[in-house]
Amino acid sequence: MARPIVIGLEVHLQLNTKTKLFCSCSTDYIGRTPNTNVCPICLAVPGTLPLLNDSAVALASRMGIGLRCKIQNYSTFGRKNYFYADLAKAYQITQYELPVATGGYLEIEVNGETKVVRLHHLHLEEDAGKLVHPTTDGRLTGAAYSLVDYNRGGVPLTEVVSEPDMSSPAEAKEYVSRLRQLARYLDVSDGEMESGSLRVDANISLSKPDGSLGTRVEIKNMNSFKSIERALEYEISRQNKVLDSGGRIVQETRLWDDAEGVTRSMRNKETASDYRYYPEMDLAPVVIDDSEIEDFRRRMPELPWEKRERFAAFGLTKEEISILTEQRELARYYEDVVSAGAPPARAANWVRMEVLRVLNELGIDITGFKVKPGALAELVKKVEAKELSNTLGKEILDVLAREDISLADAVKRSGASAGRLTGASLDEIIKKIVSANPDVVETIKNGEDKKGGKIKFLQGLVMKEARGQADPKEAAESLAKNLDL
Amino acid sequence: MELYELSAKETAEGVKSKKFSAEDATRACLDRIDKFDAKVNALITLTAEDAIAKARAVDEKISKGEETGPLAGVPYLAKDNFCTSGVRTTCSSKILEAWVPTYNASAINYMNDSGAVLLGKTNLDEFAMGSSTENSIIGPTKNPRDMNRVPGGSSGGSAASVAAGYAPLALGTDTGGSVRQPAAFCGVQGMKPSYGQVSRYGIIAYASSLDQVSPLARTVEDIAVVMESLARPDSHDTTCDAYDRPKFTDAISLEDLKGKRIGVFEGFESSQMDAELYGSLRKAAELCEASGATVEPMDLPIAVKYGVATYYVTALADASSKLACYDGMRYGAHIDGKSLNEMYVNTRTASFGEEVRRRIILGTCLLTEGFYQNYYGPALKVRQKMVDEFDELFEKFDAYILPTSPSLPYLLGMKETDPNRLYLGDIFTVPISLGGLPGISLSMGLNGEGLPLSVQLVGQRYFDAELLGIAAVLERAIGRPAVANPGLPGTSNSGKGAA
Numbered sequence: 001m002a003r004p005i006v007i008g009l010e011v012h013l014q015l016n017t018k019t020k021l022f023c024s025c026s027t028d029y030i031g032r033t034p035n036t037n038v039c040p041i042c043l044a045v046p047g048t049l050p051l052l053n054d055s056a057v058a059l060a061s062r063m064g065i066g067l068r069c070k071i072q073n074y075s076t077f078g079r080k081n082y083f084y085a086d087l088a089k090a091y092q093i094t095q096y097e098l099p100v101a102t103g104g105y106l107e108i109e110v111n112g113e114t115k116v117v118r119l120h121h122l123h124l125e126e127d128a129g130k131l132v133h134p135t136t137d138g139r140l141t142g143a144a145y146s147l148v149d150y151n152r153g154g155v156p157l158t159e160v161v162s163e164p165d166m167s168s169p170a171e172a173k174e175y176v177s178r179l180r181q182l183a184r185y186l187d188v189s190d191g192e193m194e195s196g197s198l199r200v201d202a203n204i205s206l207s208k209p210d211g212s213l214g215t216r217v218e219i220k221n222m223n224s225f226k227s228i229e230r231a232l233e234y235e236i237s238r239q240n241k242v243l244d245s246g247g248r249i250v251q252e253t254r255l256w257d258d259a260e261g262v263t264r265s266m267r268n269k270e271t272a273s274d275y276r277y278y279p280e281m282d283l284a285p286v287v288i289d290d291s292e293i294e295d296f297r298r299r300m301p302e303l304p305w306e307k308r309e310r311f312a313a314f315g316l317t318k319e320e321i322s323i324l325t326e327q328r329e330l331a332r333y334y335e336d337v338v339s340a341g342a343p344p345a346r347a348a349n350w351v352r353m354e355v356l357r358v359l360n361e362l363g364i365d366i367t368g369f370k371v372k373p374g375a376l377a378e379l380v381k382k383v384e385a386k387e388l389s390n391t392l393g394k395e396i397l398d399v400l401a402r403e404d405i406s407l408a409d410a411v412k413r414s415g416a417s418a419g420r421l422t423g424a425s426l427d428e429i430i431k432k433i434v435s436a437n438p439d440v441v442e443t444i445k446n447g448e449d450k451k452g453g454k455i456k457f458l459q460g461l462v463m464k465e466a467r468g469q470a471d472p473k474e475a476a477e478s479l480a481k482n483l484d485l
Numbered sequence: 486m487e488l489y490e491l492s493a494k495e496t497a498e499g500v501k502s503k504k505f506s507a508e509d510a511t512r513a514c515l516d517r518i519d520k521f522d523a524k525v526n527a528l529i530t531l532t533a534e535d536a537i538a539k540a541r542a543v544d545e546k547i548s549k550g551e552e553t554g555p556l557a558g559v560p561y562l563a564k565d566n567f568c569t570s571g572v573r574t575t576c577s578s579k580i581l582e583a584w585v586p587t588y589n590a591s592a593i594n595y596m597n598d599s600g601a602v603l604l605g606k607t608n609l610d611e612f613a614m615g616s617s618t619e620n621s622i623i624g625p626t627k628n629p630r631d632m633n634r635v636p637g638g639s640s641g642g643s644a645a646s647v648a649a650g651y652a653p654l655a656l657g658t659d660t661g662g663s664v665r666q667p668a669a670f671c672g673v674q675g676m677k678p679s680y681g682q683v684s685r686y687g688i689i690a691y692a693s694s695l696d697q698v699s700p701l702a703r704t705v706e707d708i709a710v711v712m713e714s715l716a717r718p719d720s721h722d723t724t725c726d727a728y729d730r731p732k733f734t735d736a737i738s739l740e741d742l743k744g745k746r747i748g749v750f751e752g753f754e755s756s757q758m759d760a761e762l763y764g765s766l767r768k769a770a771e772l773c774e775a776s777g778a779t780v781e782p783m784d785l786p787i788a789v790k791y792g793v794a795t796y797y798v799t800a801l802a803d804a805s806s807k808l809a810c811y812d813g814m815r816y817g818a819h820i821d822g823k824s825l826n827e828m829y830v831n832t833r834t835a836s837f838g839e840e841v842r843r844r845i846i847l848g849t850c851l852l853t854e855g856f857y858q859n860y861y862g863p864a865l866k867v868r869q870k871m872v873d874e875f876d877e878l879f880e881k882f883d884a885y886i887l888p889t890s891p892s893l894p895y896l897l898g899m900k901e902t903d904p905n906r907l908y909l910g911d912i913f914t915v916p917i918s919l920g921g922l923p924g925i926s927l928s929m930g931l932n933g934e935g936l937p938l939s940v941q942l943v944g945q946r947y948f949d950a951e952l953l954g955i956a957a958v959l960e961r962a963i964g965r966p967a968v969a970n971p972g973l974p975g976t977s978n979s980g981k982g983a984a
Binding site for chain 1: 584814
């Protein structure tokens with residue numbers, strides 16, 4: 001019998017503040033010359049004291065509210081002591097005993113089933129600097145020396161700690177997706193895993209036959225959504241193999257090696273650091289009174305699940321809702337298209353199928369999309385009114401997305417500017433098709449087109465030549481007239 | 486009266502009224518340093534040129550009729566754990582021997598803004614860890630009132646400087662008595678304000694929850710004057726209280742102690758302390774009563790029994806993490822090693838003195854899993870009990886009188902053979918620090934051998950101004966301490982004070 005899987009996650013999010021958690025250095029450290037984004041405070045120069053960045057507290061509180069946590073009126077910081085070159089003070093200031101938010105939950109949906117993942121707490125802490133190893137693969141092994149870059153040291157993070165409520169790698173991945181979506185909706189973090197704005201550590205164990213929890217292993221260094229799933233799957237199979245062969249699981253921290261597709265032991269319980277947690281006496285406690293919490297609540301933007309509910313009222317399918325609400329900016333774009341007059345269901349189809357296709361082709365996201373919601377709404381309306389065929393509509397969208405051109409000009413250039421092809425101009429096309437296909441015309445006139453296939457073939461050629469601008473009914477009648485049928 | 490004998494207030498008044506210049510006052514003090522410090526060894530760094538330049542700038546402002554601060558032209562010294570921009574700040578440690586800060590401690594800025602003239606940086610026990618100013622890279626400072634004795638510590642250099650007339654004012658830091666005890670040993674006035682009164686920004690930390698910038702002077706009035714410059718909200722220190730402080734100089738105009746309720750500490754066996762200091766306590770009680778106060782005996786059973794243990798657990802745990810930043814990476818001494826760990830070990834072993842290493846190791850142990858639950862956790866609880874004990878007593882009293890130290894200044898080198906003395910010596914000062922209370926070591930004159938006598942006045946937290954008022958009344962009855970002439974026979978005993 002398969003052993004039940006128990007997974008808990010610790011997710012670090014880099015907060016969207018302008019400055020670091022305890023000093024006024026910028027949080028925009030990526031690409032900066034090493035050790036230029038630093039000051040006496042984040043370099044731990046003797047005599048300096050940390051100063052708490054209020055906006056980090058506000059963002060962490062906002063995330064806490066989004067996760068239905070209890071925001072604490074009183075929270076404190078502590079020192080997590082360990083010597084390492086990337087940690088200037090030799091301790092990390094983090095919230096330990098009394099974090100800013102406790103409890104809460106996040107709903108996830110896997111295989112059509114909704115599951116509630118409970119949260120233990122959410123706390124604030126500072127990031128460490130970075131070590132640079134001058135080896136070809138950037139790893140420590142084999143490096144003759146290491147360089148330290150403190151540019152990132154002190155950047156604010158919030159850590160969201162879940163209860164061990166997930167029971168598959170897919171659930172873990174979905175949980176991280178929902179968490180990231182929420183963080184982005186709330187402007188709390190950009191949630192980019194590639195740049196390290198979102199980091200995930202997993203605790204995983206396989207339960208014993210009697211249902212009691214097994215030994216927990218911590219997995220670190222999962223740098224993409226894919227690697228979360230792969231690392232956990234690998235770890236489950238590794239643990240199963242160990243247990244199947246009568247072995248026991250060691251409580252340890254393992255690093256995911258993405259290239260090799262394995263986890264490797266980093267340190268075990270015996271060699272684990274004792275962080276000698278200690279209250280941070282250099283910082284006054286964080287006091288958030290109820291009116292402030294109320295203020296944070298009042299200023300909460302619409303949450304993903306609230307948006308989903310609202311979109312359901314548009315009559316959209318579950319799948320459409322899920323795609324359109326995934327990214328707040330895309331959802332906003334869709335809503336703008338609808339409020340500019342496009343029918344909600346048609347607009348949903350266009351955004352989901354065509355806009356996403358074009359974005360994908362161009363390799364951009366919606367914020368860089370040239371076609372304004374108003375223009376797309378007009379385009380959708382024209383197609384709805386049959387002023388443009390679906391095909392031509394899509395072609396015009398492609399043009400609008402790539403060139404600086406107005407909708408009117410794009411329509412004009414497509415040949416549909418004068419409106420629909422009708423009367424004499426349609427007649428002209430028909431005459432051209434008829435004279436170009438004497439054999440087919442002959443067959444029809446001889447009454448040999450019993451099934452009507454030939455006449456349909458000619459109708460198709462006319463419509464193609466008319467670039468879809470002719471009314472099929474008028475084209476058929478006009479063609480019949482030209483063939484004297 | 487010589488210029489160096491003037492109080493800070495008298496000096497500022499003289500400078501402002503152009504009776505003498507700031508440069509005159511500064512040179513008078515520099516001469517004292519020149520004359521005595523080769524023997525007293527109170528200074529680590531002398532900044533004579535900067536001092537003269539600053540004094541001249543003050544004089545120029547005065548000649549132009551521009552606004553100068555309340556400490557215009559007043560020479561002062563700062564303990565060498567205050568960061569001073571461009572002036573090396575050693576903490577008396579090899580690890581910072583050559584370190585030059587790029588910024589000023591807030592307290593230094595406030596002094597500067599008030600027109601005060603920094604003459605130099607004073608000796609201390611390495612990282613303020615000690616009570617005798619003997620654990621120092623420059624060697625021990627001597628007590629100007631008896632050159633065979635220690636000046637107390639860790640702010641011994643600052644206390645000795647004020648006693649020897651190097652300056653009317655000095656800044657120290659008090660963590661568990663580091664200003665009050667040297668003030669008592671050197672026969673000057675020293676005050677540890679309530680925790681949170683003065684910004685700690687730019688003070689090289691020993692223990693964050695206890696360290697407090699603390700002034701030393703030869704008059705209570707000067708303490709009040711300098712407190713007005715120092716005690717203010719500071720956006721660089723979130724543990725520094727944000728409210729406006731009362732006017733300390735108004736508080737010292739208190740005429741008598743009518744209506745004041747004073748508790749006199751009697752919770753010890755007289756054998757535990759020096760008989761003459763016990764006498765000072767009784768004398769202070771009598772003076773209070775004579776001035777109209779209601780005086781009653783009081784006791785601090787929890788503080789006396791557990792204070793020292795609680796203090797050391799708290800302070801050493803804090804110190805072990807605050808001193809971890811000296812890793813040889815960014816500033817200070819650096820000694821290479823084959824690995825990162827070896828570099829840490831080499832640097833820290835060779836560059837911290839024995840007492841500092843002992844305290845770091847003890848503090849590290851105290852926070853280690855298992856020890857934390859048995860020591861640090863209980864210490865936090867006991868600390869709260871002590872605060873409760875104080876609070877309860879303050880319902881009955883406006884202030885208490887305690888000894889500052891159970892002993893008179895001891896002979897140099899003595900603590901080496903009797904380390905327990907070092908610890909017991911803190912018994913009356915550390916509970917006040919743990920409670921965050923204001924405490925003033927008040928000079929009670931000299932004994933027959935010319936050694937300073939003292940008592941400690943303790944007030945309710947944030948009632949620093951009121952406490953200064955009581956101290957001022959008592960000082961008027963006792964007399965203010967005179968300047969000592971270190972090593973010159975007969976003269977150091979002259980400080981009986983003119984009541």
